[in-house]
Amino acid sequence: MNNPRPCYLQIAIDTPLNAVFDYRWQCEDDQRPHIGQLALISFARREVVGLIVGVADESDVPVDKLKDALAVRSQLSPLSAKWLALAGFAADYYQRPLGEVALPGLPKNLRVLTTVALERAIKKLAKLEVLHDPTPANPPALNASQQQAADAIGGAQGFKPSLLYGVTGSGKTEVYLQACAQVLAREPDGQILILVPEINLTPQLEGNIRARFPGVMLATLHSSLSEGERMLHWLAAHEGKARIVLGTRLAILSSLPHLKLIVIDEEHDPSYKQQEGLRYSARDLAVWRAWQLQIPIVLGSATPSLESWHHAQSGRYRKLELRERAVKNAVLPTVKLIDMERDKPNDGLTSQLIAAIKQRMERGEQSLLFLNRRGYAPVICCESCGWISECTRCTSFMVLHRPEHRLRCHHCSLEMRIPRHCPTCGNVDLQPLGRGTQRVEEGLQAMFPEARVLRIDADSTRKKGSAQEAFDTVHRGEVDILIGTQMVAKGHDFKKLTLVGILNPDTALFSQDYRASERLFAQLMQVAGRAGRAGIPSEVLIQTRYPQHPLYGAVVHHDYDHFATALLEEREQAALPPYLYQALLRAEARELATAIEFLNMARDCMEHPGITINDPIPMTMTRVHNVDRAQLLVESPSRPALQAFLKEWVHTLREMKSRVKWSLEVDPLDI
Numbered sequence: 001m002n003n004p005r006p007c008y009l010q011i012a013i014d015t016p017l018n019a020v021f022d023y024r025w026q027c028e029d030d031q032r033p034h035i036g037q038l039a040l041i042s043f044a045r046r047e048v049v050g051l052i053v054g055v056a057d058e059s060d061v062p063v064d065k066l067k068d069a070l071a072v073r074s075q076l077s078p079l080s081a082k083w084l085a086l087a088g089f090a091a092d093y094y095q096r097p098l099g100e101v102a103l104p105g106l107p108k109n110l111r112v113l114t115t116v117a118l119e120r121a122i123k124k125l126a127k128l129e130v131l132h133d134p135t136p137a138n139p140p141a142l143n144a145s146q147q148q149a150a151d152a153i154g155g156a157q158g159f160k161p162s163l164l165y166g167v168t169g170s171g172k173t174e175v176y177l178q179a180c181a182q183v184l185a186r187e188p189d190g191q192i193l194i195l196v197p198e199i200n201l202t203p204q205l206e207g208n209i210r211a212r213f214p215g216v217m218l219a220t221l222h223s224s225l226s227e228g229e230r231m232l233h234w235l236a237a238h239e240g241k242a243r244i245v246l247g248t249r250l251a252i253l254s255s256l257p258h259l260k261l262i263v264i265d266e267e268h269d270p271s272y273k274q275q276e277g278l279r280y281s282a283r284d285l286a287v288w289r290a291w292q293l294q295i296p297i298v299l300g301s302a303t304p305s306l307e308s309w310h311h312a313q314s315g316r317y318r319k320l321e322l323r324e325r326a327v328k329n330a331v332l333p334t335v336k337l338i339d340m341e342r343d344k345p346n347d348g349l350t351s352q353l354i355a356a357i358k359q360r361m362e363r364g365e366q367s368l369l370f371l372n373r374r375g376y377a378p379v380i381c382c383e384s385c386g387w388i389s390e391c392t393r394c395t396s397f398m399v400l401h402r403p404e405h406r407l408r409c410h411h412c413s414l415e416m417r418i419p420r421h422c423p424t425c426g427n428v429d430l431q432p433l434g435r436g437t438q439r440v441e442e443g444l445q446a447m448f449p450e451a452r453v454l455r456i457d458a459d460s461t462r463k464k465g466s467a468q469e470a471f472d473t474v475h476r477g478e479v480d481i482l483i484g485t486q487m488v489a490k491g492h493d494f495k496k497l498t499l500v501g502i503l504n505p506d507t508a509l510f511s512q513d514y515r516a517s518e519r520l521f522a523q524l525m526q527v528a529g530r531a532g533r534a535g536i537p538s539e540v541l542i543q544t545r546y547p548q549h550p551l552y553g554a555v556v557h558h559d560y561d562h563f564a565t566a567l568l569e570e571r572e573q574a575a576l577p578p579y580l581y582q583a584l585l586r587a588e589a590r591e592l593a594t595a596i597e598f599l600n601m602a603r604d605c606m607e608h609p610g611i612t613i614n615d616p617i618p619m620t621m622t623r624v625h626n627v628d629r630a631q632l633l634v635e636s637p638s639r640p641a642l643q644a645f646l647k648e649w650v651h652t653l654r655e656m657k658s659r660v661k662w663s664l665e666v667d668p669l670d671i
């Protein structure tokens with residue numbers, strides 16, 4: 001029998017320090033830990049879980065500085081080399097330490113549970129059977145383009161990215177499901193990852209999947225699971241038991257040892273981009289993962305991102321098209337523009353829109369009003385002295401929330417009661433200015449006292465489960481008029497909805513952000529796509545002051561192709577993404593000058609041939625929560641050149657040990 005002797009574990013830890021740390025571990029030779037296992041260690045006087053990325057016979061760390069690892073989580077099969085490579089790629093690409101990428105994505109319970117509790121959880125998994133056993137639903141017969149697409153995806157071998165470009169209601173979901181069926185039938189252990197942009201869209205799809213694949217274990221992964229559930233679902237995926245994993249962006253880093261197909265629904269959706277911490281794009285990582293595993297991936301959308309459209313045009317992605325709606329007789333809604341200069345709105349609604357809503361009420365059909373602004377009014381003001389409700393901590397306004405009698409800043413969540421009189425001049429007559437969803441709701445209810453009006457936005461759905469409840473109410477037909485923000489614009493298949501009114505889209509037309517028109521166009525097409533899905537003739541009314549604007553013209557003609565192709569040409573001429581690669585360095589400080597000074601130093605600290613570094617500028621919303629923010633945009637036509645520069649740059653910036661808080665974002669969406 002061997003005597004235990006030490007080996008040295010190289011461990012990645014969730015810390016901004018860009019290093020792996022050595023720990024000693026006493027064990028017999030045949031019981032050495034494996035790369036990809038988790039270990040419990042003491043770090044900075046806390047017990048934390050780290051990821052073993054190397055096992056060695058010796059260590060460069062002096063013996064008196066070496067600590068022993070506390071435990072190795074051998075109950076769990078190690079994370080695979082492929083998974084480690086995925087985390088490693090994300091860390092490299094987004095310029096983050098490996099531990100900061102690999103560890104936060106793991107379920108918290110894997111990290112915090114005691115060994116005994118962890119064993120209990122793993123036993124639970126062994127007993128976990130396929131939970132539901134609904135009566136299997138028969139798949140509908142696909143139409144010819146759907147069949148072609150499903151076969152192309154389901155039958156693909158190797159790395160084959162497809163762009164499933166299908167108009168709203170063209171039955172993309174059905175294509176995914178039948179492609180999945182082919183893969184599950186062909187690959188006895190095969191796993192499939194399906195990503196959707198928002199949790200609100202998982203229940204609908206989850207129901208469809210369970211009904212379609214009754215014997216197959218499905219695991220969901222999204223932010224509203226309890227820690228216990230998340231742990232169980234993550235383990236089910238990691239141990240290969242769950243054959244379909246349905247989740248939001250965070251699921252892209254789940255461990256899937258037998259992954260054979262990736263589906264990204266609504267691939268254009270900005271929700272795939274994480275906007276804090278590790279600012280990754282789940283869509284981009286998904287494409288890399290498919291390449292790494294040499295498996296097919298499908299990106300579906302009625303309004304693909306210009307990045308994906310570009311790849312489809314250049315032939316890098318195969319374009320699969322669904323030009324028509326799948327349901328018999330269902331056609332795309334008629335889109336009309338209402339000139340608000342001629343038809344002056346009353347309570348935010350033009351007479352034409354009011355007449356159209358009335359008509360739907362009489363026919364027993366549903367209307368949806370879309371306004372991407374929650375609250376009652378974006379600001380209140382004093383007409384006698386000009387005071388307006390600014391946030392004292394941010395470069396923004398306090399939004400009036402009338403039902404709650406509060407003013408709220410949507411950026412720092414500062415809250416206060418509505419002042420009784422003007423803080424500057426004492427005037428008691430403070431007026432709301434502009435219109436949010438609550439105000440529209442109030443106006444509608446006054447106009448249509450008999451109507452069942454429902455508002456769906458972040459405020460009305462704060463309670464867990466309340467969003468689902470609200471959507472169910474709409475599906476059951478218990479709502480006449482639905483008013484909502486972008487929450488209602490995505491993915492939902494409301495059968496009785498025949499009118500969509502779009503209240504105030506104009507502001508985005510003149511935004512400084514070059515992506516604003518791409519985003520507005522996608523949003524309008526998506527929300528318009530909620531109408532007429534069951535074959536009842538339907539219309540979309542857009543209220544605008546600029547009915548001549550070409551963007552609206554393209555929406556009227558449902559003409560994504562030309563719009564996107566023209567936009568791409570503009571981007572190419574102006575040398576903008578996807579023809580250019582960008583990264584954004586942000587700095588935060590109490591004083592704007594401090595942040596700018598840091599960015600100036602960052603700009604000048606290194607040679608950078610082939611890389612353009614712009615001047616530092618304050619961010620559009622400069623101050624949030626009493627912190628001033630500035631940014632520095634870095635650009636290059638070559639991705640490898642930019643990557644090489646960033647790596648060295650981040651290293652240099654770390655060495656600078658500035659007290660300014662900074663962060664780097666690769667491929668930023670908002671600049």
Ligand code: ADP
Nearest residue numbers: 140141142143168169170171172173174326327
């Ligand atoms: P998309 O995701 O493209 O917007 P969906 O997948 O939600 O569209 O499908 C729209 C509607 O068409 C759904 O009600 C779906 O059940 C129906 N559908 C899809 N394919 C078919 C088909 N081949 N025959 C009949 N109905 C279909």
Ligand code: ZN
Nearest residue numbers: 382385422425
């Ligand atoms: Zn005043």
Ligand code: ZN
Nearest residue numbers: 391394409412
């Ligand atoms: Zn604020």
